[in-house]
Amino acid sequence: MNKNILIVDDIHPIFIEQAEAMGYHCDYRPTIKPEEAYAILADYEGIVIRSKFLVDRKVLDLSTKLEFICRAGAGMDNIDEDYAREKGIILINAPEGNMDAVGEHAIGMLLSLMNNFNRADAEIRNGQWKREANRGYELKDKTVGIIGYGFMGSSFAKKLSGFGVNVIAYDKYKTGFSDQYAREVSMEEIVKHSDVLSLHVPLTPETDGLVDDEYLFHFKKPIFLLNTSRGKVVKTQAVLNAIKQGKVLGAGLDVLETEKFPALGEQAWYEELRQSGKVLLTPHVAGWTFDSYRRISEVMAEKLGKIKP
Numbered sequence: 001m002n003k004n005i006l007i008v009d010d011i012h013p014i015f016i017e018q019a020e021a022m023g024y025h026c027d028y029r030p031t032i033k034p035e036e037a038y039a040i041l042a043d044y045e046g047i048v049i050r051s052k053f054l055v056d057r058k059v060l061d062l063s064t065k066l067e068f069i070c071r072a073g074a075g076m077d078n079i080d081e082d083y084a085r086e087k088g089i090i091l092i093n094a095p096e097g098n099m100d101a102v103g104e105h106a107i108g109m110l111l112s113l114m115n116n117f118n119r120a121d122a123e124i125r126n127g128q129w130k131r132e133a134n135r136g137y138e139l140k141d142k143t144v145g146i147i148g149y150g151f152m153g154s155s156f157a158k159k160l161s162g163f164g165v166n167v168i169a170y171d172k173y174k175t176g177f178s179d180q181y182a183r184e185v186s187m188e189e190i191v192k193h194s195d196v197l198s199l200h201v202p203l204t205p206e207t208d209g210l211v212d213d214e215y216l217f218h219f220k221k222p223i224f225l226l227n228t229s230r231g232k233v234v235k236t237q238a239v240l241n242a243i244k245q246g247k248v249l250g251a252g253l254d255v256l257e258t259e260k261f262p263a264l265g266e267q268a269w270y271e272e273l274r275q276s277g278k279v280l281l282t283p284h285v286a287g288w289t290f291d292s293y294r295r296i297s298e299v300m301a302e303k304l305g306k307i308k309p
């Protein structure tokens, strides 16, 4: 009997092709509602999810046949990883598939912030030609501090290597990771030396709200801030406060505490964020390019191939 995989989100079909060639049967249901999926999960040995599908303890208890969870992407914060492992469920994710996308997105955001691309473009469309107000900064000779040196952080560091910057990185769970692209330092050194701070940590109880008023207060120099990790790592109001105080010169945020637009409108900081010319926003797409769409599926299939059907 073939093992069944339920796919509850949009993924590149190459995964399905390759999984079926391995002998799995795939049910591709990218528009299925979570409640509907939970109701049938007990029939499946595998599930493929992205970031919006919650797999908590309750869901894991419902999924009596589940042997593996494939996360089409990097972040696993929507899965109760410990409980899944306790139940012997294999967890597969595919950060190798979108690390280049995230690294390039962070570079794009940074160059744009440092040179006011979005603000200047809007001004010109508005009939304003302001050269002095749009004088930019160069990356050359700046210090870029990276928090979290996994696939995403190291991809960003590698892509920075042509810019003549000093790249330093801190990772709470890794030591001895200095490579040709970044030098391992303490959090204190990040705070002391960085001109740019880029976040590449997973969302955990420890990183939830990491970048708040107090944290930003301790930076010695004004910084450009990038968040392509998880929205909850950064307190949006704290960033807006630091912009007002001149401690943050610009912020590139691919993720926000509340992802969706209607929910965003309910936030106290929503109007201030909308009005700020020093914030560059993208709708959680750093890791989601046409290229990574396929590569993520390939990586997942390759990893699936290593566990026996």
Ligand SMILES: O=C(O)C(=O)COP(=O)(O)O
Pocket (backbone or CB within 6 Å): 049, 050, 051, 052, 072, 073, 074, 075, 076, 098, 284, 287, 288
């Ligand atoms: O890979 C990740 O962790 C991402 O943030 C992108 O995931 P998504 O496309 O939202 O499933």
